[in-house]
Amino acid sequence: MSTRITEYSVGDLARLSGLTVRTLHHYHAVGLLPPAHVAANGYRVYRRAELERLQEILVYRQAGLPLAAIAEALAGGPDRAARLRRHRQTLVDRARQVSASLATLDRILEQLSGDRIVTDQDLYAPFDPARQQAYEDWLIATYGPEMAEAIAASRAHLATAPDGMAARMAELKTIEADLVAAFTAGHDPAAALARHRDWVAAMWGRDCPPQAYAGLADLYGAHADFVARYEALAPKFSHWLPQVMRDWAARQPG
Amino acid sequence: MSTRITEYSVGDLARLSGLTVRTLHHYHAVGLLPPAHVAANGYRVYRRAELERLQEILVYRQAGLPLAAIAEALAGGPDRAARLRRHRQTLVDRARQVSASLATLDRILEQLSGDRIVTDQDLYAPFDPARQQAYEDWLIATYGPEMAEAIAASRAHLATAPDGMAARMAELKTIEADLVAAFTAGHDPAAALARHRDWVAAMWGRDCPPQAYAGLADLYGAHADFVARYEALAPKFSHWLPQVMRDWAARQPG
Protein backbone atom coordinates (compact mmCIF):
# COMPACT_ATOMS: atom_id res chain seq x y z
CA MET A 1 0.00 0.00 0.00
CA SER A 2 1.88 3.05 -1.23
CA THR A 3 1.21 6.49 0.15
CA ARG A 4 -0.10 8.67 -2.67
CA ILE A 5 0.35 12.38 -2.48
CA THR A 6 -2.85 13.98 -3.71
CA GLU A 7 -2.40 17.00 -5.91
CA TYR A 8 -5.02 19.50 -6.90
CA SER A 9 -5.33 22.03 -9.69
CA VAL A 10 -6.59 25.52 -8.99
CA GLY A 11 -10.04 24.51 -10.19
CA ASP A 12 -10.06 21.47 -7.92
CA LEU A 13 -9.20 23.58 -4.92
CA ALA A 14 -11.73 26.24 -5.84
CA ARG A 15 -14.47 23.61 -5.88
CA LEU A 16 -13.25 21.98 -2.66
CA SER A 17 -13.04 25.22 -0.74
CA GLY A 18 -15.93 27.18 -2.19
CA LEU A 19 -13.64 29.99 -3.43
CA THR A 20 -13.11 31.11 -7.03
CA VAL A 21 -10.12 30.46 -9.25
CA ARG A 22 -9.66 34.22 -9.41
CA THR A 23 -9.39 34.42 -5.62
CA LEU A 24 -6.80 31.67 -5.52
CA HIS A 25 -4.84 33.47 -8.28
CA HIS A 26 -5.01 36.59 -6.19
CA TYR A 27 -3.87 34.82 -3.03
CA HIS A 28 -0.91 33.45 -4.94
CA ALA A 29 -0.08 36.85 -6.43
CA VAL A 30 -0.03 38.49 -2.99
CA GLY A 31 1.94 35.62 -1.47
CA LEU A 32 -0.81 34.54 0.88
CA LEU A 33 -1.25 31.03 -0.54
CA PRO A 34 1.51 29.98 -2.94
CA PRO A 35 0.93 26.60 -4.57
CA ALA A 36 3.15 23.63 -3.69
CA HIS A 37 4.78 24.22 -7.07
CA VAL A 38 4.02 25.45 -10.56
CA ALA A 39 4.19 22.72 -13.20
CA ALA A 40 6.14 22.99 -16.48
CA ASN A 41 2.94 24.00 -18.30
CA GLY A 42 2.41 26.92 -15.90
CA TYR A 43 -0.40 25.20 -13.96
CA ARG A 44 -0.58 25.62 -10.16
CA VAL A 45 -0.36 22.44 -8.08
CA TYR A 46 -1.66 22.34 -4.51
CA ARG A 47 -1.17 19.65 -1.87
CA ARG A 48 -2.38 18.93 1.68
CA ALA A 49 -0.28 21.60 3.37
CA GLU A 50 -1.83 24.27 1.13
CA LEU A 51 -5.30 22.91 1.84
CA GLU A 52 -4.73 23.21 5.57
CA ARG A 53 -3.29 26.68 5.21
CA LEU A 54 -6.34 27.71 3.20
CA GLN A 55 -8.64 26.34 5.86
CA GLU A 56 -7.03 28.66 8.37
CA ILE A 57 -7.18 31.57 5.92
CA LEU A 58 -10.92 31.01 5.59
CA VAL A 59 -11.38 31.21 9.33
CA TYR A 60 -9.69 34.59 9.47
CA ARG A 61 -11.44 35.75 6.30
CA GLN A 62 -14.83 34.84 7.71
CA ALA A 63 -14.04 37.06 10.67
CA GLY A 64 -13.42 39.96 8.30
CA LEU A 65 -9.65 40.26 8.65
CA PRO A 66 -7.85 42.07 5.79
CA LEU A 67 -5.44 39.86 3.87
CA ALA A 68 -2.38 41.58 5.36
CA ALA A 69 -3.66 40.79 8.85
CA ILE A 70 -4.36 37.22 7.78
CA ALA A 71 -0.75 36.86 6.63
CA GLU A 72 0.40 38.15 10.02
CA ALA A 73 -1.82 35.73 11.88
CA LEU A 74 -0.50 32.85 9.79
CA ALA A 75 3.02 33.87 10.72
CA GLY A 76 2.14 33.92 14.42
CA GLY A 77 3.89 30.74 15.52
CA PRO A 78 4.23 27.13 14.36
CA ASP A 79 1.23 25.70 16.20
CA ARG A 80 -1.94 26.07 14.16
CA ALA A 81 -4.30 25.19 16.99
CA ALA A 82 -2.66 27.81 19.21
CA ARG A 83 -3.05 30.43 16.50
CA LEU A 84 -6.72 29.61 16.06
CA ARG A 85 -7.36 29.67 19.79
CA ARG A 86 -5.74 33.08 19.93
CA HIS A 87 -8.00 34.20 17.10
CA ARG A 88 -11.05 33.17 19.04
CA GLN A 89 -10.67 36.28 21.14
CA THR A 90 -11.00 38.40 18.00
CA LEU A 91 -14.38 36.85 17.37
CA VAL A 92 -15.47 37.42 20.93
CA ASP A 93 -14.43 41.07 20.57
CA ARG A 94 -16.48 41.25 17.38
CA ALA A 95 -19.49 40.00 19.29
CA ARG A 96 -18.92 42.81 21.76
CA GLN A 97 -18.78 45.34 18.93
CA VAL A 98 -22.14 44.25 17.64
CA SER A 99 -23.49 44.57 21.13
CA ALA A 100 -22.05 48.05 21.35
CA SER A 101 -23.74 48.99 18.06
CA LEU A 102 -27.03 47.82 19.51
CA ALA A 103 -26.41 49.96 22.57
CA THR A 104 -25.69 52.97 20.39
CA LEU A 105 -28.91 52.45 18.49
CA ASP A 106 -30.85 52.13 21.73
CA ARG A 107 -29.44 55.44 22.96
CA ILE A 108 -30.46 57.16 19.75
CA LEU A 109 -33.97 55.74 19.96
CA GLU A 110 -34.03 57.10 23.49
CA GLN A 111 -33.15 60.58 22.20
CA LEU A 112 -35.99 60.31 19.71
CA SER A 113 -38.56 59.17 22.23
CA GLY A 114 -37.94 61.86 24.87
CA ASP A 115 -39.16 65.46 24.89
CA ARG A 116 -35.80 66.78 25.94
CA ILE A 117 -33.71 69.13 23.86
CA VAL A 118 -31.10 67.34 21.79
CA THR A 119 -28.47 69.84 20.69
CA ASP A 120 -26.70 69.57 17.39
CA GLN A 121 -23.51 68.31 18.96
CA ASP A 122 -25.32 65.78 21.11
CA LEU A 123 -26.72 64.09 18.03
CA TYR A 124 -23.40 62.34 17.67
CA ALA A 125 -22.65 61.66 21.33
CA PRO A 126 -23.98 58.09 21.28
CA PHE A 127 -21.18 57.16 18.88
CA ASP A 128 -18.53 58.21 21.40
CA PRO A 129 -18.67 57.08 25.07
CA ALA A 130 -16.83 60.14 26.45
CA ARG A 131 -19.22 62.53 24.75
CA GLN A 132 -22.19 60.48 25.90
CA GLN A 133 -21.09 60.98 29.50
CA ALA A 134 -20.76 64.76 28.95
CA TYR A 135 -24.22 64.75 27.35
CA GLU A 136 -25.73 63.01 30.36
CA ASP A 137 -24.04 65.46 32.75
CA TRP A 138 -25.55 68.28 30.74
CA LEU A 139 -29.02 66.69 30.84
CA ILE A 140 -28.85 66.47 34.63
CA ALA A 141 -27.66 70.05 34.96
CA THR A 142 -30.38 71.29 32.61
CA TYR A 143 -33.42 69.31 33.71
CA GLY A 144 -32.62 68.66 37.37
CA PRO A 145 -31.62 65.72 39.55
CA GLU A 146 -34.60 63.55 38.71
CA MET A 147 -32.96 63.26 35.32
CA ALA A 148 -30.23 61.21 36.97
CA GLU A 149 -32.87 58.67 37.92
CA ALA A 150 -34.30 58.55 34.44
CA ILE A 151 -30.81 58.01 33.04
CA ALA A 152 -30.07 55.31 35.62
CA ALA A 153 -33.36 53.57 34.83
CA SER A 154 -32.57 53.77 31.16
CA ARG A 155 -29.08 52.44 31.83
CA ALA A 156 -30.44 49.58 33.90
CA HIS A 157 -32.52 48.77 30.87
CA LEU A 158 -29.42 48.98 28.70
CA ALA A 159 -27.36 46.98 31.18
CA THR A 160 -29.45 43.99 30.30
CA ALA A 161 -28.76 44.60 26.62
CA PRO A 162 -26.17 42.28 25.07
CA ASP A 163 -23.00 44.19 25.94
CA GLY A 164 -24.13 44.79 29.50
CA MET A 165 -25.08 41.17 29.92
CA ALA A 166 -21.68 39.99 28.75
CA ALA A 167 -20.01 42.23 31.35
CA ARG A 168 -22.36 41.03 34.06
CA MET A 169 -21.80 37.41 33.21
CA ALA A 170 -18.06 37.98 33.17
CA GLU A 171 -18.30 39.48 36.64
CA LEU A 172 -20.39 36.58 37.87
CA LYS A 173 -17.78 34.21 36.51
CA THR A 174 -15.03 35.83 38.58
CA ILE A 175 -17.20 35.76 41.71
CA GLU A 176 -18.01 32.11 41.16
CA ALA A 177 -14.37 31.29 40.52
CA ASP A 178 -13.51 32.83 43.91
CA LEU A 179 -16.35 30.91 45.59
CA VAL A 180 -15.15 27.65 44.06
CA ALA A 181 -11.61 28.42 45.19
CA ALA A 182 -12.88 29.03 48.74
CA PHE A 183 -14.82 25.76 48.58
CA THR A 184 -11.94 23.62 47.32
CA ALA A 185 -9.25 25.24 49.49
CA GLY A 186 -11.39 25.57 52.63
CA HIS A 187 -11.09 29.38 52.76
CA ASP A 188 -13.55 31.87 54.20
CA PRO A 189 -15.99 32.79 51.41
CA ALA A 190 -17.35 35.95 53.10
CA ALA A 191 -15.76 38.48 50.74
CA ALA A 192 -16.88 36.60 47.66
CA LEU A 193 -20.38 36.22 49.09
CA ALA A 194 -20.59 39.96 49.68
CA ARG A 195 -19.65 40.55 46.04
CA HIS A 196 -22.19 37.97 44.96
CA ARG A 197 -24.90 39.70 46.99
CA ASP A 198 -23.98 43.02 45.34
CA TRP A 199 -24.12 41.36 41.94
CA VAL A 200 -27.59 39.99 42.63
CA ALA A 201 -28.77 43.42 43.82
CA ALA A 202 -27.43 45.04 40.66
CA MET A 203 -29.13 42.38 38.61
CA TRP A 204 -32.40 42.92 40.34
CA GLY A 205 -32.11 46.69 40.18
CA ARG A 206 -32.82 46.97 43.91
CA ASP A 207 -31.34 45.99 47.27
CA CYS A 208 -30.90 42.40 48.39
CA PRO A 209 -31.43 42.20 52.17
CA PRO A 210 -30.26 39.14 54.16
CA GLN A 211 -33.65 37.43 54.13
CA ALA A 212 -33.83 37.70 50.39
CA TYR A 213 -30.30 36.39 50.02
CA ALA A 214 -31.16 33.42 52.23
CA GLY A 215 -34.22 32.84 50.07
CA LEU A 216 -31.98 32.85 47.03
CA ALA A 217 -29.83 30.20 48.71
CA ASP A 218 -32.93 28.03 49.04
CA LEU A 219 -33.63 28.46 45.36
CA TYR A 220 -30.07 27.56 44.41
CA GLY A 221 -30.19 24.41 46.45
CA ALA A 222 -33.59 23.32 45.25
CA HIS A 223 -33.68 24.01 41.52
CA ALA A 224 -32.17 21.70 38.91
CA ASP A 225 -30.96 24.61 36.78
CA PHE A 226 -28.73 25.96 39.45
CA VAL A 227 -27.70 22.57 40.81
CA ALA A 228 -26.57 21.58 37.32
CA ARG A 229 -24.64 24.79 36.88
CA TYR A 230 -22.89 24.56 40.23
CA GLU A 231 -22.09 20.86 40.00
CA ALA A 232 -20.41 21.65 36.71
CA LEU A 233 -18.17 24.11 38.55
CA ALA A 234 -17.03 21.61 41.17
CA PRO A 235 -18.49 18.35 42.52
CA LYS A 236 -20.64 18.99 45.63
CA PHE A 237 -20.31 22.73 45.20
CA SER A 238 -24.08 22.93 44.71
CA HIS A 239 -24.57 21.64 48.25
CA TRP A 240 -21.96 23.83 49.87
CA LEU A 241 -22.93 27.14 48.30
CA PRO A 242 -26.50 27.46 49.62
CA GLN A 243 -25.22 26.59 53.12
CA VAL A 244 -22.53 29.27 53.22
CA MET A 245 -24.96 31.76 51.69
CA ARG A 246 -27.50 31.12 54.47
CA ASP A 247 -24.78 31.25 57.16
CA TRP A 248 -23.45 34.49 55.73
CA ALA A 249 -26.93 36.03 55.51
CA ALA A 250 -27.63 35.08 59.15
CA ARG A 251 -24.53 37.04 60.18
CA GLN A 252 -25.55 40.26 58.41
CA PRO A 253 -27.28 43.10 60.28
CA GLY A 254 -31.03 43.62 59.62
CA MET B 1 -36.36 86.12 21.22
CA SER B 2 -35.81 85.25 17.57
CA THR B 3 -35.29 81.70 16.38
CA ARG B 4 -31.85 81.42 14.82
CA ILE B 5 -31.20 78.81 12.22
CA THR B 6 -27.75 77.37 12.81
CA GLU B 7 -25.73 76.71 9.71
CA TYR B 8 -22.58 74.65 9.41
CA SER B 9 -19.79 74.45 6.88
CA VAL B 10 -18.48 71.10 5.73
CA GLY B 11 -15.58 71.43 8.16
CA ASP B 12 -17.94 72.22 11.05
CA LEU B 13 -19.98 69.12 10.32
CA ALA B 14 -16.90 66.94 9.93
CA ARG B 15 -15.74 67.98 13.41
CA LEU B 16 -19.20 67.55 14.92
CA SER B 17 -19.77 64.12 13.46
CA GLY B 18 -16.27 62.67 13.53
CA LEU B 19 -16.22 62.18 9.74
CA THR B 20 -13.80 63.73 7.24
CA VAL B 21 -14.49 66.51 4.77
CA ARG B 22 -13.68 64.04 2.01
CA THR B 23 -16.39 61.70 3.24
CA LEU B 24 -18.99 64.48 3.34
CA HIS B 25 -17.96 65.51 -0.19
CA HIS B 26 -18.45 61.92 -1.25
CA TYR B 27 -21.85 61.67 0.39
CA HIS B 28 -22.93 64.82 -1.44
CA ALA B 29 -21.57 63.54 -4.74
CA VAL B 30 -23.53 60.27 -4.46
CA GLY B 31 -26.64 62.09 -3.28
CA LEU B 32 -26.68 60.51 0.13
CA LEU B 33 -26.36 63.74 2.12
CA PRO B 34 -26.90 66.87 0.00
CA PRO B 35 -26.29 70.12 1.93
CA ALA B 36 -29.22 72.45 2.70
CA HIS B 37 -27.87 74.61 -0.07
CA VAL B 38 -24.63 75.64 -1.74
CA ALA B 39 -23.68 79.27 -1.15
CA ALA B 40 -22.70 81.72 -3.90
CA ASN B 41 -19.02 81.04 -3.16
CA GLY B 42 -19.53 77.30 -3.74
CA TYR B 43 -19.40 76.41 -0.04
CA ARG B 44 -21.74 73.74 1.29
CA VAL B 45 -24.18 74.81 4.02
CA TYR B 46 -25.75 72.26 6.36
CA ARG B 47 -28.62 72.72 8.83
CA ARG B 48 -30.41 70.65 11.49
CA ALA B 49 -32.24 68.39 9.06
CA GLU B 50 -28.94 67.36 7.48
CA LEU B 51 -27.44 66.76 10.92
CA GLU B 52 -30.28 64.44 11.85
CA ARG B 53 -30.06 62.64 8.54
CA LEU B 54 -26.34 62.13 9.08
CA GLN B 55 -26.95 60.70 12.53
CA GLU B 56 -29.12 58.06 10.98
CA ILE B 57 -26.57 57.43 8.23
CA LEU B 58 -23.95 56.79 10.91
CA VAL B 59 -26.14 54.20 12.57
CA TYR B 60 -26.47 52.24 9.35
CA ARG B 61 -22.81 52.78 8.50
CA GLN B 62 -21.71 51.44 11.87
CA ALA B 63 -23.68 48.32 11.08
CA GLY B 64 -21.69 47.92 7.86
CA LEU B 65 -24.42 48.71 5.34
CA PRO B 66 -23.22 49.79 1.85
CA LEU B 67 -24.14 53.35 0.94
CA ALA B 68 -26.78 52.22 -1.56
CA ALA B 69 -28.48 50.21 1.15
CA ILE B 70 -28.26 53.19 3.49
CA ALA B 71 -30.02 55.35 0.92
CA GLU B 72 -32.76 52.74 0.67
CA ALA B 73 -33.18 52.58 4.41
CA LEU B 74 -33.43 56.37 4.58
CA ALA B 75 -36.19 56.25 1.98
CA GLY B 76 -38.09 53.63 3.98
CA GLY B 77 -40.90 55.82 5.32
CA PRO B 78 -41.30 59.22 6.98
CA ASP B 79 -40.90 58.08 10.60
CA ARG B 80 -37.26 58.00 11.63
CA ALA B 81 -37.81 56.09 14.85
CA ALA B 82 -39.73 53.43 12.95
CA ARG B 83 -36.90 53.10 10.45
CA LEU B 84 -34.33 52.71 13.21
CA ARG B 85 -36.44 50.16 15.04
CA ARG B 86 -36.70 48.19 11.82
CA HIS B 87 -32.94 48.38 11.49
CA ARG B 88 -32.44 46.82 14.89
CA GLN B 89 -33.16 43.46 13.33
CA THR B 90 -30.17 43.86 11.03
CA LEU B 91 -27.94 44.19 14.06
CA VAL B 92 -29.46 41.14 15.65
CA ASP B 93 -28.76 39.22 12.42
CA ARG B 94 -25.17 40.40 12.60
CA ALA B 95 -24.92 38.98 16.10
CA ARG B 96 -26.11 35.67 14.68
CA GLN B 97 -23.37 35.75 12.08
CA VAL B 98 -20.69 36.23 14.71
CA SER B 99 -22.09 33.33 16.69
CA ALA B 100 -21.98 31.21 13.55
CA SER B 101 -18.33 32.17 12.98
CA LEU B 102 -17.51 31.11 16.52
CA ALA B 103 -19.26 27.82 15.94
CA THR B 104 -17.24 27.26 12.77
CA LEU B 105 -13.99 27.94 14.60
CA ASP B 106 -14.97 25.59 17.38
CA ARG B 107 -15.59 22.82 14.88
CA ILE B 108 -12.20 23.33 13.29
CA LEU B 109 -10.47 23.27 16.68
CA GLU B 110 -12.31 20.04 17.26
CA GLN B 111 -10.87 18.58 14.05
CA LEU B 112 -7.40 19.59 15.17
CA SER B 113 -7.70 18.13 18.65
CA GLY B 114 -8.89 14.65 17.66
CA ASP B 115 -6.93 11.69 16.33
CA ARG B 116 -9.49 11.04 13.68
CA ILE B 117 -8.84 11.20 9.95
CA VAL B 118 -9.77 14.51 8.38
CA THR B 119 -10.03 14.13 4.63
CA ASP B 120 -9.15 16.90 2.26
CA GLN B 121 -12.76 17.68 1.50
CA ASP B 122 -13.75 17.66 5.16
CA LEU B 123 -11.29 20.47 5.86
CA TYR B 124 -13.88 22.85 4.50
CA ALA B 125 -17.00 21.25 5.91
CA PRO B 126 -17.19 23.52 8.96
CA PHE B 127 -17.81 26.49 6.68
CA ASP B 128 -20.97 24.88 5.33
CA PRO B 129 -23.55 23.53 7.79
CA ALA B 130 -24.86 20.86 5.41
CA ARG B 131 -21.37 19.49 4.84
CA GLN B 132 -20.58 19.60 8.57
CA GLN B 133 -23.57 17.45 9.31
CA ALA B 134 -22.49 14.98 6.61
CA TYR B 135 -18.97 14.97 8.12
CA GLU B 136 -20.28 14.19 11.59
CA ASP B 137 -22.50 11.43 10.19
CA TRP B 138 -19.43 10.00 8.49
CA LEU B 139 -17.42 10.15 11.73
CA ILE B 140 -20.14 8.28 13.59
CA ALA B 141 -20.43 5.68 10.83
CA THR B 142 -16.64 5.23 10.69
CA TYR B 143 -15.72 5.22 14.37
CA GLY B 144 -18.93 3.96 15.94
CA PRO B 145 -21.81 5.39 17.99
CA GLU B 146 -19.69 6.48 20.92
CA MET B 147 -18.36 9.09 18.52
CA ALA B 148 -21.71 10.87 18.75
CA GLU B 149 -21.14 11.26 22.47
CA ALA B 150 -17.59 12.47 21.98
CA ILE B 151 -18.80 15.10 19.50
CA ALA B 152 -21.52 16.25 21.87
CA ALA B 153 -19.13 16.30 24.83
CA SER B 154 -16.55 18.25 22.89
CA ARG B 155 -19.19 20.71 21.80
CA ALA B 156 -20.52 21.11 25.33
CA HIS B 157 -17.00 21.68 26.62
CA LEU B 158 -16.37 24.43 24.09
CA ALA B 159 -19.70 26.02 24.85
CA THR B 160 -18.91 26.47 28.54
CA ALA B 161 -15.39 27.79 28.06
CA PRO B 162 -15.26 31.32 29.48
CA ASP B 163 -15.32 33.10 26.17
CA GLY B 164 -17.94 30.71 24.87
CA MET B 165 -20.29 32.43 27.23
CA ALA B 166 -20.29 35.60 25.13
CA ALA B 167 -21.44 33.67 22.08
CA ARG B 168 -24.09 31.90 24.10
CA MET B 169 -25.36 35.15 25.50
CA ALA B 170 -25.36 36.70 22.02
CA GLU B 171 -27.42 33.74 20.85
CA LEU B 172 -29.78 34.11 23.78
CA LYS B 173 -30.20 37.76 22.89
CA THR B 174 -31.29 36.91 19.35
CA ILE B 175 -33.75 34.35 20.67
CA GLU B 176 -35.11 36.86 23.15
CA ALA B 177 -35.35 39.53 20.46
CA ASP B 178 -37.51 37.16 18.43
CA LEU B 179 -39.63 36.35 21.45
CA VAL B 180 -40.13 40.03 22.19
CA ALA B 181 -41.02 40.62 18.54
CA ALA B 182 -43.58 37.83 18.75
CA PHE B 183 -44.97 39.34 21.95
CA THR B 184 -45.29 42.90 20.63
CA ALA B 185 -46.55 41.92 17.17
CA GLY B 186 -48.80 39.10 18.34
CA HIS B 187 -47.00 36.45 16.25
CA ASP B 188 -46.69 32.77 17.02
CA PRO B 189 -43.60 32.28 19.24
CA ALA B 190 -43.29 28.51 18.67
CA ALA B 191 -40.15 28.61 16.53
CA ALA B 192 -38.38 30.95 18.94
CA LEU B 193 -39.48 28.83 21.89
CA ALA B 194 -38.05 25.73 20.23
CA ARG B 195 -34.74 27.56 19.82
CA HIS B 196 -34.92 28.72 23.40
CA ARG B 197 -35.48 25.18 24.61
CA ASP B 198 -32.50 24.03 22.56
CA TRP B 199 -30.43 26.84 24.05
CA VAL B 200 -31.40 25.80 27.57
CA ALA B 201 -30.54 22.16 26.83
CA ALA B 202 -27.14 23.22 25.48
CA MET B 203 -26.62 25.35 28.55
CA TRP B 204 -27.48 22.44 30.82
CA GLY B 205 -25.43 19.97 28.81
CA ARG B 206 -28.40 17.62 28.66
CA ASP B 207 -31.87 17.35 27.22
CA CYS B 208 -34.71 19.62 28.29
CA PRO B 209 -37.94 17.62 28.15
CA PRO B 210 -41.33 19.42 28.20
CA GLN B 211 -41.85 19.04 31.95
CA ALA B 212 -38.50 20.60 32.65
CA TYR B 213 -39.25 23.42 30.25
CA ALA B 214 -42.57 24.06 31.96
CA GLY B 215 -40.72 24.07 35.28
CA LEU B 216 -38.36 26.66 33.88
CA ALA B 217 -41.35 28.77 32.95
CA ASP B 218 -42.46 28.66 36.57
CA LEU B 219 -39.02 29.81 37.66
CA TYR B 220 -39.07 32.67 35.17
CA GLY B 221 -42.42 33.86 36.36
CA ALA B 222 -41.66 33.55 40.05
CA HIS B 223 -38.12 34.76 40.48
CA ALA B 224 -37.27 38.43 40.72
CA ASP B 225 -34.04 37.94 38.79
CA PHE B 226 -35.83 36.83 35.69
CA VAL B 227 -38.83 39.13 36.09
CA ALA B 228 -36.49 42.12 36.22
CA ARG B 229 -34.66 40.97 33.13
CA TYR B 230 -37.78 40.36 31.10
CA GLU B 231 -39.57 43.52 32.13
CA ALA B 232 -36.55 45.42 30.89
CA LEU B 233 -37.01 43.82 27.47
CA ALA B 234 -40.63 44.88 27.14
CA PRO B 235 -43.36 45.85 29.64
CA LYS B 236 -45.44 42.81 30.65
CA PHE B 237 -43.14 40.49 28.73
CA SER B 238 -42.27 38.75 32.00
CA HIS B 239 -45.91 37.72 32.40
CA TRP B 240 -46.40 36.61 28.81
CA LEU B 241 -43.25 34.51 28.41
CA PRO B 242 -43.87 31.90 31.15
CA GLN B 243 -47.38 31.44 29.81
CA VAL B 244 -46.36 30.77 26.23
CA MET B 245 -43.55 28.55 27.45
CA ARG B 246 -45.98 26.41 29.46
CA ASP B 247 -48.46 26.31 26.56
CA TRP B 248 -45.72 25.32 24.17
CA ALA B 249 -44.38 22.61 26.53
CA ALA B 250 -47.91 21.19 26.93
CA ARG B 251 -48.06 20.75 23.14
CA GLN B 252 -44.79 18.81 22.86
CA PRO B 253 -44.73 15.00 22.72
CA GLY B 254 -43.53 13.19 25.88
Place this chain on the structure above:
DNA sequence: ATGCGGCCTGCCGCCGCGTGAGGGTCAAGC
Protein backbone atom coordinates in the same frame (compact mmCIF):
# COMPACT_ATOMS: atom_id res chain seq x y z
C1' DA C 1 -0.83 93.69 -0.24
C1' DT C 2 0.28 89.48 2.24
C1' DG C 3 -0.45 85.38 4.98
C1' DC C 4 -3.18 81.82 6.79
C1' DG C 5 -6.87 78.67 7.27
C1' DG C 6 -10.76 77.39 5.11
C1' DC C 7 -13.34 76.23 0.99
C1' DC C 8 -13.67 74.12 -3.89
C1' DT C 9 -12.98 70.40 -7.90
C1' DG C 10 -10.25 66.96 -10.02
C1' DC C 11 -7.66 62.93 -9.91
C1' DC C 12 -4.80 59.01 -8.51
C1' DG C 13 -4.57 55.21 -5.40
C1' DC C 14 -5.86 51.47 -2.15
C1' DC C 15 -8.09 46.77 -1.19
C1' DG C 16 -10.05 42.41 -2.71
C1' DC C 17 -11.60 40.57 -5.82
C1' DG C 18 -15.34 39.90 -10.49
C1' DT C 19 -15.16 39.77 -15.18
C1' DG C 20 -13.66 39.24 -19.74
C1' DA C 21 -10.12 39.17 -23.56
C1' DG C 22 -6.78 36.53 -25.80
C1' DG C 23 -4.15 32.63 -25.89
C1' DG C 24 -1.91 27.98 -24.42
C1' DT C 25 -2.56 22.87 -22.60
C1' DC C 26 -4.52 18.35 -22.17
C1' DA C 27 -7.15 14.38 -23.16
C1' DA C 28 -10.67 12.00 -25.62
C1' DG C 29 -12.90 10.97 -29.86
C1' DC C 30 -12.97 10.53 -34.82
Place this chain on the structure above:
DNA sequence: GCTTGACCCTCACGCGGCGGCAGGCCGCAT
Protein backbone atom coordinates in the same frame (compact mmCIF):
# COMPACT_ATOMS: atom_id res chain seq x y z
C1' DG D 1 -3.17 13.83 -37.14
C1' DC D 2 -6.96 16.92 -36.32
C1' DT D 3 -10.89 18.63 -33.78
C1' DT D 4 -13.31 19.70 -29.72
C1' DG D 5 -14.28 21.00 -25.13
C1' DA D 6 -12.75 21.82 -20.59
C1' DC D 7 -9.17 23.45 -18.23
C1' DC D 8 -5.15 26.36 -17.48
C1' DC D 9 -2.51 30.99 -17.93
C1' DT D 10 -1.64 36.43 -17.73
C1' DC D 11 -3.31 40.94 -18.33
C1' DA D 12 -6.27 44.65 -17.51
C1' DC D 13 -10.47 47.23 -16.49
C1' DG D 14 -13.96 47.99 -13.07
C1' DC D 15 -16.39 48.36 -8.55
C1' DG D 16 -17.33 50.68 -3.71
C1' DG D 17 -15.89 53.93 -0.33
C1' DC D 18 -13.28 56.71 0.56
C1' DG D 19 -7.77 58.85 1.77
C1' DG D 20 -4.79 62.00 0.13
C1' DC D 21 -3.02 65.58 -2.54
C1' DA D 22 -2.55 69.29 -6.17
C1' DG D 23 -3.91 73.62 -7.69
C1' DG D 24 -6.75 77.31 -7.14
C1' DC D 25 -10.46 80.50 -4.97
C1' DC D 26 -12.46 82.85 -0.60
C1' DG D 27 -12.56 85.49 3.65
C1' DC D 28 -10.48 87.67 7.40
C1' DA D 29 -6.75 89.74 10.09
C1' DT D 30 -2.51 92.30 10.11
